[in-house]
Amino acid sequence: MNYDAIIIGTGQAGPSLAASLAKNGSRVAIVEKSYLGGTCVNVGCTPTKAYVASARRAFIAKNSSDLGIEIKGDVHINLKAIKERKDKIVSDSRNGLESVFSNNKNIDLIRGKAKFLSNTSVEVNGKTYEADRFYINVGARPRIPKGFENVDFLTNESILELETIPEHLIIVGGGYIGLEFGQMFSRFGSKVSILDRGDQLLKHEDPEFGKAIQEIFENEGIEVLLNSECITAEKNGETLEVTIQSEQQKNKIRGSHLLLAAGRLPNTTDLGLENTDVSLDDRDFIEVNDALKTKASNIWALGDCNGKGAFTHTAYNDFQIVNSHLFGDKERKLSDRFTCYAAFIDPPLARVGMNLQDIKKAGIKAKVASRPMSKIARAKEMGETQGMLKIYIEEDSEKILGATFLGTGADEYIHTIIDQMYAKQPFTVIRDAVHIHPTVSELLPTMLENLKPLEEE
Numbered sequence: 001m002n003y004d005a006i007i008i009g010t011g012q013a014g015p016s017l018a019a020s021l022a023k024n025g026s027r028v029a030i031v032e033k034s035y036l037g038g039t040c041v042n043v044g045c046t047p048t049k050a051y052v053a054s055a056r057r058a059f060i061a062k063n064s065s066d067l068g069i070e071i072k073g074d075v076h077i078n079l080k081a082i083k084e085r086k087d088k089i090v091s092d093s094r095n096g097l098e099s100v101f102s103n104n105k106n107i108d109l110i111r112g113k114a115k116f117l118s119n120t121s122v123e124v125n126g127k128t129y130e131a132d133r134f135y136i137n138v139g140a141r142p143r144i145p146k147g148f149e150n151v152d153f154l155t156n157e158s159i160l161e162l163e164t165i166p167e168h169l170i171i172v173g174g175g176y177i178g179l180e181f182g183q184m185f186s187r188f189g190s191k192v193s194i195l196d197r198g199d200q201l202l203k204h205e206d207p208e209f210g211k212a213i214q215e216i217f218e219n220e221g222i223e224v225l226l227n228s229e230c231i232t233a234e235k236n237g238e239t240l241e242v243t244i245q246s247e248q249q250k251n252k253i254r255g256s257h258l259l260l261a262a263g264r265l266p267n268t269t270d271l272g273l274e275n276t277d278v279s280l281d282d283r284d285f286i287e288v289n290d291a292l293k294t295k296a297s298n299i300w301a302l303g304d305c306n307g308k309g310a311f312t313h314t315a316y317n318d319f320q321i322v323n324s325h326l327f328g329d330k331e332r333k334l335s336d337r338f339t340c341y342a343a344f345i346d347p348p349l350a351r352v353g354m355n356l357q358d359i360k361k362a363g364i365k366a367k368v369a370s371r372p373m374s375k376i377a378r379a380k381e382m383g384e385t386q387g388m389l390k391i392y393i394e395e396d397s398e399k400i401l402g403a404t405f406l407g408t409g410a411d412e413y414i415h416t417i418i419d420q421m422y423a424k425q426p427f428t429v430i431r432d433a434v435h436i437h438p439t440v441s442e443l444l445p446t447m448l449e450n451l452k453p454l455e456e457e
């Protein structure tokens with residue numbers, strides 16, 4: 001069977017690209033080996049944020065006496081009902097995608113696992129399909145550390161299938177996945193222990209943010225064990241035992257359930273890429289240029305599998321870049337993208353561009369605007385004063401280098417900074433803007449009136 005283009009994977013870039021190619025007259029096939037919608041829709045952003053919302057309601061129900069709200073009696077957490085709500089949101093999204101494909105006569109959906117036979121052909125379920133161009137959007141999967149293969153562990157996929165709340169959830173990994181699930185299950189009623197081999201939570205953030213999050217988690221009753229390399233696990237009756245190597249000693253921690261949140265690996269090593277000109281880097285990510293083209297002139301790689309981002313918005317932006325080269329002004333490129341993301345813990349941590357460590361490493365002369373949430377009127381009114389805001393400005397250009405916000409609503413007002421960075425305007429534009437009272441955002445101009453040298457941080 002011959003197509004103009006074949007897309008492998010229905011994650012966050014593939015479906016939009018299929019629709020655009022089809023709209024512009026191409027005959028397209030899109031191959032999917034699992035559920036339509038990929039990680040984000042089925043086992044990533046969508047289900048976890050639905051659970052985060054339930055967990056926050058539970059927390060508020062149990063912890064509002066400081067605002068004069070007392071709930072007498074038990075707050076019951078019904079994980080089965082929480083899961084049913086999540087399943088409905090996920091299946092609505094998945095079904096929406098199914099109908100996009102079935103209603104488009106230029107798109108064939110092929111169910112099965114694709115493997116390249118050459119630069120111009122793939123095999124799916126024993127059948128060969130040829131195309132002029134290929135777009136790889138195969139995503140990533142959980143990394144299972146050595147020593148854990150033979151134990152009954154959970155991943156971000158299986159934990160979302162539980163219908164009863166774990167008594168004691170041990171989590172290996174203090175990154176986004178570990179923290180989001182950790183706080184959520186603690187709020188559902190599990191005892192939670194988060195273990196990381198590093199010396200702080202969220203290793204990509206400045207240490208003060210890792211520390212602040214650790215404090216917030218510990219205040220909620222979550223156990224955080226740092227400098228703890230988890231080397232193996234075994235089952236002893238109903239109990240799971242994880243062996244930890246820390247400071248020359250071996251310890252054991254026991255719990256009822258074990259979640260592995262120890263990073264993700266790209267789905268690139270069983271794709272038959274050895275039959276093509278596509279190359280992988282030393283971490284098995286597909287190597288691409290600024291327009292996401294691989295070393296094969298007719299094959300592009302988008303989303304998590306190219307290692308240029310690990311988020312839904314970066315995968316979708318990859319689609320926008322490729323699409324601009326196909327049907328637009330051909331001007332969009334990877335190197336124009338600023339790193340930005342949020343960890344959807346409560347309060348959320350949101351980040352754009354450089355942090356203090358990055359700036360120091362790059363030797364850039366910079367100033368900082370900062371404010372603790374405890375000095376923000378709206379946060380006080382809401383009773384949510386945990387966290388702090390930092391914005392970094394390059395001294396010479398007056399451009400914003402980056403910001404890290406930890407605080408209520410941070411995942412929304414970080415966009416004030418993101419947009420300003422894309423607008424390539426000096427920080428003085430925000431400094432002189434009038435923001436609405438009472439919001440957290442209204443303090444951003446005030447913060448920028450008080451820049452300090454980095455050394456005073």
Ligand SMILES: Cc1cc2nc3c(=O)[nH]c(=O)nc-3n(C[C@H](O)[C@H](O)[C@H](O)COP(=O)(O)OP(=O)(O)OC[C@H]3O[C@@H](n4cnc5c(N)ncnc54)[C@H](O)[C@@H]3O)c2cc1C
Pocket residue numbers: 008009010011012013014031032033034035036037038039040041043044045046048049112113114115137138139140156177267270271302303304305309310311312313314315344
């Ligand atoms: C628990 C969790 C929470 C997350 N939360 C967020 C969040 O809040 N915000 C955010 O921005 N990001 C979040 N992410 C990350 C986000 O889900 C991913 O970055 C995003 O889904 C990547 O999209 P993608 O298109 O690259 O690949 P994916 O969405 O992973 O899609 C790849 C698809 O390709 C298919 N596939 C793979 N190999 C083949 C093959 N050989 N043949 C056919 N099909 C194949 C897979 O089955 C899959 O459907 C989260 C991730 C996890 C795990």
Ligand SMILES: NC(=O)c1ccc[n+]([C@@H]2O[C@H](COP(=O)([O-])OP(=O)(O)OC[C@H]3O[C@@H](n4cnc5c(N)ncnc54)[C@H](O)[C@@H]3O)[C@@H](O)[C@H]2O)c1
Pocket residue numbers: 145172173174175176177178180195196197198202203228229230231261262263264309310311341342343344
């Ligand atoms: N809010 C979001 O946008 C969001 C949410 C969840 C996941 N994600 C995506 O998923 C990706 C993966 O997330 P993740 O949290 O699994 O990975 P991560 O790389 O962010 O964190 C993994 C952590 O596990 C630790 N670790 C690994 N092996 C260990 C061991 N044997 N013992 C102790 N600690 C160990 C590492 O030190 C690291 O801190 C992220 O890069 C992110 O892009 C995004």
